[in-house]
Amino acid sequence: MTAFLRLLFRNRLAALGAAVLALILALVILAPLLPLPDPDATATAERFARPFSPGHLLGTDHLGRDLLARLVHGTRMSLAIGLAAALAAAVLGSAIGIVAGYAGGRTDNIIMRAIDMLMAFPYILLALAIVAALGPGLLNALIAVAAVNIPFFARNIRGITVGLAGREFIDAARLAGMGHGRIILSELLPNVLPVIVIGVSTTVGWMILETAGLSFLGLGSQPPQADLGSMLGEARAALITAPHTSVVPGLMIFLIVMSINLLGDGVRDALDPRLKSGALSRPRATTRVDRKGPVPDAPAKGLLDLQSLETQFHVGPRVYRAVNQVSLHVGRGECLGIIGESGSGKSVTALSVTGLVASPPGVVTGGAVRYEGEDLLGMPYGRLRAIRGEKIAYIFQDPLATLHPLYRIGAQMAEAIQVHHRVGAKEAEGRALELLRAVRIPNPESRLRNYPHEMSGGMRQRVGIAMALANDPEVLIADEPTTALDVTVQAQILALLDELRRERGLAIVFITHDFGVVAQLCDRVAVMYAGRIVEQGPTAEILARPAHPYTARLIACVPELGGGKRELAAIPGLPPVVDKLPPGCAFAPRCDRARPDCRAGEIALAGSGRHDVRCLHPEVTP
Amino acid sequence: MTAQTMTALTVTGLSKTFPVSGGLLGRARPGVRAVRPVSFAVEPGETLGIVGESGCGKSTLARMLVGLLPPSGGSIEIAGKALDTADPAAFGRRIQYVFQDPISSLNPRKTIRQIMEAPLKLLHGMDRAARAARIAEIFASVNLREEFLDRYPHEFSGGQAQRIGIARALAAAPGIIILDEPVSALDVSVQAQVLNLLAGLKRDFGLTYLFISHDLAVVEAVSDRVMVLYFGAVVEIGRAAEIFTSPKHPYTRLLAESAPVVGRALAAPEQKDSELPDPLDPPRGCAFAGRCIRASAVCRETDPPLEKMGDTRFAACHHPLED
Structure with a gap:
């Protein structure tokens, strides 16, 4: 709660809105205690007294009633009606939405079509019709405003509920013996509540305005009772001769609606989970580079050379060392594997190469990435952009997430080509066709006109590879490209990548958590743990004689087909969080070979240069 | 007792067809046969592995077995007694489910204690003291500390959350647990922790498992028999030790x-x-x-x-x- 308030008031406009609203609320709540004259007492002799006249701070209206007293009591009434209408609309609308979204199918269809019909009427017409049917009066105006706003809540909450109703925890609740009513109340409601609160906070100002509108037309509060709308309505006749009678309630409406809207927007931003990390700004086009030390200037090895690369995430006071002093290189026609578990920094390493780590919170704090000897990190954005996709291309894990769902495959591929080359639409399409053939997609002509959702996972990943190849890149960085695929499809994709590397001399950086895949495809492999490379060397040698205890234990964990029913090896404990790394070896707490010196200080990556290990007590000497 | 009633689970001709909405003119179409009639039996204390690629119907089959999806045809018998879909609680006491994604199977706005209490209260009608004792017992058996009970799901790692999911399934005290890809969302080093825990629980509580996975090596390591599904039908079933080394x-x-x-x-x-x-x-x-x-x-x-x-x-x- 305090974290929520801090986030809310960091937004200055929201804080201003909250302050103004608090002042108004204090005023109206204390109204009965304030020394104000009776708001309904008429004194025609004193009509249209100007503001600041004795006894009447804000003057009087056309019947000589004290404007200040009427303003305070009118505001009280308007706020009460507006809030009541908002709450009524929220409760009823959300109940309808949650039931429709949970029930689904025909019930959902009938309820939502009825709501659509309600929405088809212009809102003021609908409100007028309701008041006309029920007769004028504040309570009826309240009912009308609430009814008009029910569809807003119903549609919003239904949308959220449909998403939640398919989640596994709802199934789990059913298996735990919960009935429908209990699931709605105890499983769904707590999850949609923030959305309801956001809905109320952003619409309550609007509802106060609508109630005032009905009162202005004489359909809401009835004389002599004051509310802001009726005060405006009564002052209309004297707009020119006594403007203060309209300006005073008008100004109050403006202040209320403005303060509520500012506060409501602030509440929405503070509650929206996407903004919870505090990153209220859009990520930059490249990762921020803020190198503390000197840029390494060793001669580059291979085609792509990462030299002591350091990437960190700065979130509030915490610093996550996602990539820590990583040095890697890959040459033409070579395949380098990076293997590690989730959170080991393997993907961040790959994204750092062309500055694709989201920034904020990502920052490159040291090292260099040399492509053909040139440092990509210090490069101007225009040059880097020309290299992205043209020289260094990526394949990601989930092709459904990386392909645009609304464009045809052919159009997306043509775009990837035309970004880097001035070619006509016809030529680009011809090239796309050629690429689809190169990745062995059957019927490429008809596939060009497919949308991503019309293809199977394996076919989509082939399109992802074809797009990565669109500009004949020199380096291909593949981040778990087969993890989401079935084994039979995985085997085909791996064979395809291997072929491409042999035929085109592609340099491939292959990121995975699967030793089987590494063994089949990669010449060399680097093992990452907690942001660092703990071992690197030729694949066959590392698999046969792992030197780092982590590598050895990890290989032992991977079950292999053909072993029969058995107990599997596990590594006790969990990988460390990279904002609180222990001194020395990060694996020491889980390692059975660890001795006191492992926890003492920095351990260097050492070895023959062909096979290196970061360990004081390795399993074998590389 | 006949051989029929000895089995833990008997599935006869179970099938599921999803209706396909026709075109604008409503020409009726036959629908998608996600599971074509499937029959098999599982012995008490056995682990039956179910493998197949995405879209082969393994999750549809599993959801029918726990009553989350009404079958289009066929019958399910547990320990000789037929189950019908009318009463979800009847399913819950006999057969439970462990989900693939451990985090999303826990309600983000409930504490672990609230999550653990639901099956005890609703399926077994236990009072507060009995519930607390039973939760302590289950948590000890899945190697979780009791201080976790008042935390929320997002505070746990994948492996811990999966152990909570297993604890919840155990709370219902079922004879059969369906494990739907229980380790595929976990890192390999944690995978084995969960698999070994499952093997121990099976021994201690005399459970019967249906273990669904796409990872053949994992299935082979934990199963007695394996059933291979393709396109909604069983194509092969046999002993785990032989089926992949000498497939038919x-x-x-x-x-x-x-x-x-x-x-x-x-x-x-x-x-x-x-x-x-x-x-x-x-x-x-x-x-x-x-x-x-x-x-x-x-x-x-x-x-x-x-x-x-x-x-x-x-x-x-x-x-x-x-x-």
Whole structure:
């Protein structure tokens, strides 16, 4: 709660809105205690007294009633009606939405079509019709405003509920013996509540305005009772001769609606989970580079050379060392594997190469990435952009997430080509066709006109590879490209990548958590743990004689087909969080070979240069 | 007691067809047959592995077994008693489910204690003291500390959350637990922790498991028997120790050869342009015929029935592989 308030008031406009609203609320709540004259007492002799006249701070209206007293009591009434209408609309609308979204199918269809019909009427017409049917009066105006706003809540909450109703925890609740009513109340409601609160906070100002509108037309509060709308309505006749009678309630409406809207927007931003990390700004086009030390200037090895690369995430006071002093290189026609578990920094390493780590919170704090000897990190954005996709291309894990769902495959591929080359639409399409053939997609002509959702996972990943190849890149960085695929499809994709590397001399950086895949495809492999490379060397040698205890234990964990029913090896404990790394070896707490010196200080990556290990007590000497 | 009532779970002719909405003019279409009639039995204390690729119907089958999805046909019997879909609580006491994604199977706005209490209260009607005692007992058996009970799901790692999911399934005190890809969302180093825990629980509580996975090596390591599904039907079922080393069905062999293995050269085991059959337009005859090098005219005409081949092996193939 305090974290929520801090986030809310960091937004200055929201804080201003909250302050103004608090002042108004204090005023109206204390109204009965304030020394104000009776708001309904008429004194025609004193009509249209100007503001600041004795006894009447804000003057009087056309019947000589004290404007200040009427303003305070009118505001009280308007706020009460507006809030009541908002709450009524929220409760009823959300109940309808949650039931429709949970029930689904025909019930959902009938309820939502009825709501659509309600929405088809212009809102003021609908409100007028309701008041006309029920007769004028504040309570009826309240009912009308609430009814008009029910569809807003119903549609919003239904949308959220449909998403939640398919989640596994709802199934789990059913298996735990919960009935429908209990699931709605105890499983769904707590999850949609923030959305309801956001809905109320952003619409309550609007509802106060609508109630005032009905009162202005004489359909809401009835004389002599004051509310802001009726005060405006009564002052209309004297707009020119006594403007203060309209300006005073008008100004109050403006202040209320403005303060509520500012506060409501602030509440929405503070509650929206996407903004919870505090990153209220859009990520930059490249990762921020803020190198503390000197840029390494060793001669580059291979085609792509990462030299002591350091990437960190700065979130509030915490610093996550996602990539820590990583040095890697890959040459033409070579395949380098990076293997590690989730959170080991393997993907961040790959994204750092062309500055694709989201920034904020990502920052490159040291090292260099040399492509053909040139440092990509210090490069101007225009040059880097020309290299992205043209020289260094990526394949990601989930092709459904990386392909645009609304464009045809052919159009997306043509775009990837035309970004880097001035070619006509016809030529680009011809090239796309050629690429689809190169990745062995059957019927490429008809596939060009497919949308991503019309293809199977394996076919989509082939399109992802074809797009990565669109500009004949020199380096291909593949981040778990087969993890989401079935084994039979995985085997085909791996064979395809291997072929491409042999035929085109592609340099491939292959990121995975699967030793089987590494063994089949990669010449060399680097093992990452907690942001660092703990071992690197030729694949066959590392698999046969792992030197780092982590590598050895990890290989032992991977079950292999053909072993029969058995107990599997596990590594006790969990990988460390990279904002609180222990001194020395990060694996020491889980390692059975660890001795006191492992926890003492920095351990260097050492070895023959062909096979290196970061360990004081390795399993074998590389 | 007859042999029939001895089994823990008997499934007879269970099938599921999802209706397909017709076009604008409402021409009725036959619907997607996600699970074609499937029959099998599981002995008490056995682990039956179920493997197959995405879209083969393994999750649909599992959801029918726990009553989350009404079957289109067939019957489910647990320990000789038929289950009907009318009463979800009746399912909950006999058969439970562990979900693939451990985090999303826990309600983000409830504490672990609230999550653990629901099945005890609703399925077994326990009072507060009995619930607290039972939760402590279950948490001890899954190696979780009791201080976790007042935390929220997002505070846990995947492996811990999966142990909470297993604890919740145990709370219902079922005889059978369906494990739907219980370790595929976990890192390999944590995977084995959960698998070994499951093996221990099975021994201690005399459980029967149905273990669904796409990872053949994991299935082989934990199962007594394995059932291979393809396109909604059982293509082969047999002992875990033999089924992948001497498969009878060409699809089982394709699966086994596609799994990446250290020390085996990379080669795509089948043609590059093969695609899964279209569920909206199922082929006549054997669904695998289009991808099979052994397919003949008879395969494209008639669907092979599941036949006994050897002591414990059943396969649905006109031209089974020889040993």
